Amino acid sequence: MPRRLTRSSRWAAVAAIVLALVLVERAANAASTSAMVLEGVVALLAMLGGVKMWVHNCFESHLVVVLAVAATSIGTLLSLTLGMPGNGPTELSATHVVTLLLSVTVGLLLVLDAHERRTEH
Template structure:
């Protein structure tokens, strides 16, 4: 179901695009082959989710943004704390910091968008005394 586009949904699409671009930047560093496949899959899903969010702002786009943000957040936290399978623990650098912060921002913006959508829905269904 298509919903109206809000400032929060546009910023969510922007933050998801930033996540995807940072993940693609990670491909310049040596990764195991399984990590490369995961990073590419999440980056492509992130770009698709951002485009879908920009065009339709629907349930599916919110679901994809949540999955991309969650996978990025969990993967980055695992990479920084324990290390990914077949690789050593990574140092916490600016890119890792951004890959931790951006998913949290995207999820927060989705919450703000949901609140705005509920408010808009309530204003549209509110009746005046004369009608």
């Protein structure tokens, strides 16, 4: 069911779409085919969720974007701390920083969106 579009929901949608573009870049430079497929699928989910959020700002779009952000941020943190299977931890790069910043930004914007919609009544 569509909800009222807010400034926060629009910015969260934009951030999710930018995150999807960053994930496409990461998928293109992935070390393995499985990492490429995983990042490509999460990028697709973030893109579709971001577009749906821009248009309808519905529960479903929030759910898809939150799942994409969670998968991205958890995967990035695991890669930085434990490393990919068979490899050691990866070094922090600009792509990692941008990915984590976008993930936090989307989360904060969704919280602000919920607050804006709650205080309108």
